[in-house]
Amino acid sequence: MDNRYVSPRPAHTTIRDPQNFVAGLILMGFAVVGWLSTSDLEVGTLFSMGPGLLPRFLMVCLAGFGVFLSGTALVQDGPSVRLSDFSAILAIAALVAAAVAAGSLMGPGDVFGLAPFAFVFCVLYLALMVGLVVLSVRRSTWLDRSGLRGPIFVVGGVLAFALTVRSCGLFVAGPLLALISGAAAPDTRFGELVIFAIAVTLLSVGLFKYVLQLPMPALVIPGVIYL
Amino acid sequence: MDMLANLGLGFSTVLNLVDIHVPLIGIVPLPMNILLCFVGCLVGTLIGVLPGVGPIATITMLLPITFGLPPTGALIMLAGIYYGAQYGGSTTAILVNIPGEATSVVTALDGHEMAKQGRAGTALGISALGSFFAGCVATLVIAALALPLTKMALMFGPAEYFSLMVMGLVFAVVLAHGSLSKAMAMIFMGLLLSTVGTDLETGQERLTFGFAPLSDGIDFAVLAMGIFGFAEVLRNLGVDEKRDLVSKPIGRLLPSKADLKQSAMPVMRGTIVGAILGILPGNGAVLGPFASYSLEKRLAKNPSRFGRGAIEGVAGPESANNAGAQTSFIPLLTLGVPPNAVMALMVGAMTIQGIIPGPQVMTKNPDLFWGMITSMWIGNLMLLVINLPMIGLWVRLLQVPYRLMFPTILVFSCIGIYSINNNPMDVVMTAGFALAGYTFIKLGFEPAPLLLGFVLGKLMEDNLRRALLMSRGSLLGVIERPVSAALLLIALVVLVAAVLPSLRKGRDEIFADAD
DSSP: OTTOOOOOOOTTOSOSOHHHHHHHHHHHHHHHHHHHHTTTSOOBOSSSBOTTHHHHHHHHHHHHHHHHHHHHTTTSOOOOOOHHHHHHHHHHHHHHHHHHHHHHHHOSSOBTTBOHHHHHHHHHHHHHHHHHHHHHHTTOHHHHHHTOHHHHHHHHHHHHHHHHTTTTOHHHHHHHHHHHHHTTSTTOOHHHHHHHHHHHHHHHIIIIIIISOOOOOSOEETTTEEO | OHHHHHHHHHHHHHHOOEEEEETTTEEEEEOHHHHHHHHHHHHHHHHHTSTTOOHHHHHHHHGGGGTTSOHHHHHHHHHHHHHHHHHHHHHHHHHHSOOSSHHHHHHHHHHHHHHHTTOHHHHHHHHHHHHHHHHHHHHHHHHHHHHHHHHHHHTOOHHHHHHHHHHHHHHHHHHSSSOHHHHHHHHHHHHHHHTOEEOTTTOOEESOTTOGGGTTOOOHHHHHIIIIIIHHHHHHHHSOOOOOOOOSOOOOSSOOHHHHHHHHHHHHHHHHHHHHHHHSTTTHHHHHHHHHHHHHHHHOSOGGGTTSOOTHHHHHHHHHHHHHHHHTHHIIIIIOOOOSHHHHHHHHHHHHTTOOOSTHHHHHOHHHHHHHHHHHHHHHHHIIIIITTTHHHHHHHTTSOHHHHHHHHHHHHHHHHHHHHTOHHHHHHHHHHHHHHHHHHHTTOOSHHHHHHHHHHHHHHHHHHHHHHHTTTOTHHHHHSHHHHHHHHHHHHHHHHHHSHHHHHHHHHHHHTTO
8 A cells, every 4th residue: 555655647648557557467467478488388168177277267367457547547546656666576587698698608417516507697787796895886876876785785695695505514504594684774784684693593502403493404524624 | 062072072172181291290190271272372472472473474374383293283283383373463453553454453553542542551451351252252162163064065066166265265265455456366365376286187297397396286385475474574564563552551350340331232243243244255354453443333323433442352352362263163164164374374274184074173183173162162271361461572672673573473483394205495485475475465455365275276276177087077967956056146146236326335344444
């Protein structure tokens, strides 16, 4: 509800509810992509349902809602959309696309245990985060306005966790996640965050590994230690 | 009395002593289930009290800590977490004016005003007492309705189940807060996500885009954590947080005689309204507090007091909230059909524990069934006993800045997600769903119907296919059976009525009273 404040708009604009218009387009996009990807599935009949019947039925419905939302957006006033709300997902989508393209050029074979496109993606993502860190050190106000800061660092932290948890253990993955994602807050303080990252990691290792006895490595140094 | 015998079985399950090996002391008989209920209530409140974290996010975050427990204990603990989270949400609403979810929006109206007048203690006290009363009544309602409803459910075939779930989804849309078409679109999106993965009958992969981790389907916990836990973090990071933490003293916790007298009837009415709405197959529990608030406002001699710290405006909705939270277990426990997103989470938790929700739970695992019901009452009692004395701690917790809170949430959640399958890919997929969920929120979609659709989608396709198989593939088989046809007819009537302008206006008015 807090996302739907209506601002008065001049009557001559064609799209009077940009939020619903974009929402509708996205639903239609989902339906089209889904439709294309299920083209090899047998739809069957109502007498013998194929695996493709239900997904395709749902996609028609989704497309219907999409048309409805976009259509009503032309006649009803609604909230506007801000690019900063979607800048992060667009940036990440662009990185994924670039990584897939580069990965297909690199040929088969894993790089550091990752598929080629995943490796390229990680490198690009790291570069993006470094760029944002440089901006934040320079106290750029653009960074906070762009809407990139929150999602990029949170997702970056989670990715770092996923990359290290199995090969290095929780004692590496936990602080990495806390430190990287901690940079997402506009009022972050480095010293405080370091102490906090260590404390949270100790607490969670104690809780998950020792109290709840979940099987996951606490610290791995290949060939030396496996806790 | 069957009911008393059953409740007795429940109490004996909850109070059951288990020999536990405690380091340094040796083997000690401990009432494990009570302890789990206690811990659940405590950590549920602990997380639920954090501003901006609602019950759904709390349960998803704490789901992994129940994985290692036996099923009965795990579900008792989850129920405790749920009540704790609800109560924590009310505390935040009263003290900081940040409602964690739709239901505590109402509490924040008059509760926060009371807090500003230095009567926060009374508001918290009456909401705890009202919730306890509502919890007692709701427990009895559940115990009374469980047997007949389960008997009815045992007569249901796949066709009836399918129709029941269709009706549930229609109710969920109609009772949802906000745009009808957007809620429906989210449900269909959830249904669509549930079809991702290998088709059970033909073994063909559907909608996996050749991506191997998707061939087992989307993991329920991954989806829930992504669109609720992480997406909420992203959303909160984007808001300039203004914590309106009251500086006034909390004041006395126990309401005075005059307060009690003033709130007795609102509590009663709230309990009844909440309990009835909670049983509805849609998300009735959310409507309860709103309905109770507008009822109290209409009955009041001086309605202008509402919004300026009227104690009835806290007592009624809080009771309705708790009663609804509890009676919404009824469709889940007896029919196996989750009425809302929280119950959809419970379905996920039960499935992870190897229990298929439905009428057979009561016959096959009577101790689990009745243990869970009695644990609800015990959980309510515990909330009353532990939360009021600990209010100082919760207030201190509310002062922790968000920049430290969210990394903690992320670390715990990531470890939890990883622990489900020991698969880092799950963590990456959670991040993906978080981005998608965040985008949906920014486009004005509510993610809760998506989760409900996702959980119901699997059950629905399964039942529909079985129904079609039984009627030799004819869709008429679903319509020919009288009960099934009746359910579908109700769904249709409700849907048509909801689209009609006059009824929509009535629905909007109930919500608008709280604005």
